[in-house]
Amino acid sequence: xxxxxxxEQLKKEYQEIPIPEQGTDKMKLAMEKAVQKKRLHKRLxxxxxxxxxALLVIAVIPKNGxxxxxxxxxxGMMHDAMSKDVFFGESSCENGVQSDNADFVASPSSQETAxxxxxxxxxxxxxxxxxxxxxxERSENxxxxxxxxxxxxxxxxxxxxxxxxxxxxxxxxxxxxxYYYIKEEDVLVIVFYAGELAPEEYGEIExxxxxxxxx
Amino acid sequence: xxxxxxxxxxxxxxxxxxxxxIAYSYVRNEADAQxxxxxxxxxxxxxxxxxxxxxxxxxxxxxxxINEALSFLRKHKRELLPLDAELEVAxxxxxxxxxxxxDLKEAIERLSPEEKTLIILRFFEDKKLEEIAEICGEAxxxxxxxxxxxLKKLRIVLEQTEE
Numbered sequence: 129x130x131x132x133x134x135x136e137q138l139k140k141e142y143q144e145i146p147i148p149e150q151g152t153d154k155m156k157l158a159m160e161k162a163v164q165k166k167r168l169h170k171r172l173x174x175x176x177x178x179x180x181x182a183l184l185v186i187a188v189i190p191k192n193g194x195x196x197x198x199x200x201x202x203x204g205m206m207h208d209a210m211s212k213d214v215f216f217g218e219s220s221c222e223n224g225v226q227s228d229n230a231d232f233v234a235s236p237s238s239q240e241t242a243x244x245x246x247x248x249x250x251x252x253x254x255x256x257x258x259x260x261x262x263x264x265e266r267s268e269n270x271x272x273x274x275x276x277x278x279x280x281x282x283x284x285x286x287x288x289x290x291x292x293x294x295x296x297x298x299x300x301x302x303x304x305x306x307y308y309y310i311k312e313e314d315v316l317v318i319v320f321y322a323g324e325l326a327p328e329e330y331g332e333i334e335x336x337x338x339x340x341x342x343x
Numbered sequence: 344x345x346x347x348x349x350x351x352x353x354x355x356x357x358x359x360x361x362x363x364x365i366a367y368s369y370v371r372n373e374a375d376a377q378x379x380x381x382x383x384x385x386x387x388x389x390x391x392x393x394x395x396x397x398x399x400x401x402x403x404x405x406x407x408x409i410n411e412a413l414s415f416l417r418k419h420k421r422e423l424l425p426l427d428a429e430l431e432v433a434x435x436x437x438x439x440x441x442x443x444x445x446d447l448k449e450a451i452e453r454l455s456p457e458e459k460t461l462i463i464l465r466f467f468e469d470k471k472l473e474e475i476a477e478i479c480g481e482a483x484x485x486x487x488x489x490x491x492x493x494l495k496k497l498r499i500v501l502e503q504t505e506e
Contacts, residue, residue, distance in 0.1 A: 131498055134447040135466055142467040145367050147360045151377050155359065158381040159352055162388035 269341045274318070277335055314339035347391040350400050355384050358401065361468070362408050368463050369412040369456065379415050383408045402477045409478065413456045450497050458493040465490060 281289035308318045316337040355362065362383070367376040387404050394403050451462055457479075464470040464478065472490070476483045 130443045131447060134444040135497075137444045138448055138451070139467050142364060142368060142463070145364050146373075147363050148373055148377060151363060151380065152356055152359045154377055155355060155380050155384045156352075158385040159355065159388045162385040163348060166389055 266342055270316070270318070270337055273337050273341045274335045314343060316342050345391070347394055347397065347400075348388055350397055351387050351391055351394070351404060354401055354404055355380075355387065358404075362404070365405065365408055365463060365468070366412050368467070369416060369459070375415065379408065379411050383411045386411070399477065402474065405478050406480065409460055413460075416456055447497065454493060454496065458489070458496070461486070461490050461493055462497075 278289050308316060310316055316339070318335045318337065319333070359380075362380055363376055366379040366383075367373070370376055370379065383404070387407050394400055451459060454462065460479065461475065464475045465472070470478070472486055473483060475490075476486045479486060481489075
């Protein structure tokens, strides 16, 4: 009984915790900041997505001089947009870039054009050649590799990855467009906004996919 | 400002004391508690599109605040904090033995953050077990058994505390 009364006493103390008067003002400022940043990102992402959509189209249709010129122009525009400290946090679906292809399949052909250092969209495919893995295999391999890396890094104790491993939000891997680029030795680098993989996470997270997984 | 942002903003403002007390109970420090709330408010607004059911907005925000507080503790690797001076005064004024209250408070401070969350929500905020399960994102039975174990640790007789 004494113990229970002590709990009641602690509850009383809890309820009497002094609430700082200026607290709500600070919180409102934080909320305003979030709204502003959200709007800014949406605007920037809108312009980037428009250019990216053009790049995606260029990547999947036969190349010719006109297209190359267009790709170069688009790449330049996109590079400019990317250099404006773009924060890739919002769902691309809101910006009208939505493809029927739900798979992550890298496109070496898009790399051959004058592409920017980073592209946006569902990673499109080139024509599958004899002896190469199919689009589905390639897609599955990439997703499996991402899951493996999340698991490995969560076991390594990285907090964000622990939460990602536990998060049902991994479903986004099936449906999201993403940022990606290909670096030396054909390593495909897929860039996620962390919050898309684990709610309430911040920043960008890169998954490096070795060439043997996706090529 | 969209509908969800407005709702979240209103809930955060009108229930500021509720959220502040939760944050404060983890860090026992006004500035840190305010930082946690600012960060939580920022994230809640920024990620407002992730709120699927607006009727659970309060629960959703509570979860963000708790996650943020736990994250803060992990980042700062807080050690057990000394008991507040006001506790001693309050306890002395009460008919309950001071030692018992101090002892229980120390025991609660020694709980894991997750266990402490259960005590705060159930006994200090009078939340129903179903609500706690929603906030913690766990099954009701998991919450029940975890709470039972936690109370056992605190040597609180369940019959006296659970309806």
